[in-house]
Amino acid sequence: MSHETWQEQLRRGALDLAILLTVSTGPRYGLAIIQHLEAFTDLVVTEGTIYPILGRLTREGLLEATWVEDEAPHPRKYYTLTRTGAKRLADMKTDWHAFVAKIDRLMHASEGRQR
Amino acid sequence: MNLTETGQSRVNGYLFVLERSLKTFLPGDVVRDAVREIESHLRERIAAADGAPNERVALEQILAELGPPLRVAQAYSAERAIDEAVITGRLVPVLSALWRVTAKTMIGFWVALAVSIGYTMGGAFLFLAAMKPLFPDNVGFWADNESGIPRDLAMRFPTPTREHDVAGYWLIPVALVVGILVLRSTHRYARRFLTRWRERRALASPGQFVG
Numbered sequence: 062m063s064h065e066t067w068q069e070q071l072r073r074g075a076l077d078l079a080i081l082l083t084v085s086t087g088p089r090y091g092l093a094i095i096q097h098l099e100a101f102t103d104l105v106v107t108e109g110t111i112y113p114i115l116g117r118l119t120r121e122g123l124l125e126a127t128w129v130e131d132e133a134p135h136p137r138k139y140y141t142l143t144r145t146g147a148k149r150l151a152d153m154k155t156d157w158h159a160f161v162a163k164i165d166r167l168m169h170a171s172e173g174r175q176r
Numbered sequence: 177m178n179l180t181e182t183g184q185s186r187v188n189g190y191l192f193v194l195e196r197s198l199k200t201f202l203p204g205d206v207v208r209d210a211v212r213e214i215e216s217h218l219r220e221r222i223a224a225a226d227g228a229p230n231e232r233v234a235l236e237q238i239l240a241e242l243g244p245p246l247r248v249a250q251a252y253s254a255e256r257a258i259d260e261a262v263i264t265g266r267l268v269p270v271l272s273a274l275w276r277v278t279a280k281t282m283i284g285f286w287v288a289l290a291v292s293i294g295y296t297m298g299g300a301f302l303f304l305a306a307m308k309p310l311f312p313d314n315v316g317f318w319a320d321n322e323s324g325i326p327r328d329l330a331m332r333f334p335t336p337t338r339e340h341d342v343a344g345y346w347l348i349p350v351a352l353v354v355g356i357l358v359l360r361s362t363h364r365y366a367r368r369f370l371t372r373w374r375e376r377r378a379l380a381s382p383g384q385f386v387g
Binding site: 121 | 254
């Protein structure tokens with residue numbers, strides 16, 4: 062596996078968590094979610110492909126989508142975290158912390174051996 | 177940025193190609209919603225690019241960041257087909273998703289083959305159960321007259337003379353139960369496979385569709 066492939070796998074694995082985290086602070090529309098992700102991460106490579114993921118998370122009941130017509134010159138589709146989504150996010154955060162802690166421990170052990 | 181007629185045509189062209197691509201696999205209302213959302217994204221980006229010296233350059237950059245319409249459509253397709261199968265469990269989406277997976281991986285091909293055999297077998301049992309009352313002398317669990325060993329469950333025309341049916345009308349409930357069990361197990365296995373495949377896909381297939 063090339064380094065780029067490995068990075069891509071990491072990115073894809075983290076994208077659902079990143080989107081749920083972004084929406085957890087309050088309702089956001091698609092572009093606002095993308096801009097938030099771009100401000101904090103480099104997870105978004107092609108903006109248009111975030112929308113199908115938002116659609117999937119909505120179908121899975123983790124997000125709720127609502128069109129707002131009168132806020133801007135054009136309608137915006139806002140996404141809100143549902144109760145199921147909040148629970149899934151909490152689980153994902155726990156898993157993520159546990160995963161990072163294990164890898165960190167492994168890295169420290171490996172660095173200790175090398176010295 | 178207020179678009180000129182040329183700029184507007186470019187945006188309309190992008191949305192037209194996206195809509196056409198999405199229409200090949202998504203229901204009309206879902207396509208309309210998706211195109212509306214992408215159009216909203218574009219309008220927002222274009223409005224934010226106010227003051228750009230060159231409309232064409234600014235617009236091309238916005239469209240490039242959004243991604244080619246076919247790639248965006250492909251991402252919708254990838255997210256949608258497997259999800260619908262896993263979430264709803266309906267037969268047609270499951271078969272359609274299996275078909276997609278078959279084309280992509282070797283394991284998908286073998287699973288699709290096994291699932292096809294399962295569905296066919298289950299369907300055949302139900303078919304025989306339904307045919308037994310209509311053709312009682314032709315549908316049966318046939319045993320050789322001499323050895324008396326049952327050999328096959330089948331529908332035979334004309335009625336066999338060297339074999340006899342050992343199941344009689346018991347064939348109906350037995351074939352019904354076996355058929356339903358085989359179909360249910362096959363369908364459950366197909367759905368479970370797609371669920372696992374979807375989970376694995378979230379961490380694999382680098383650079384294929386998403387992001």
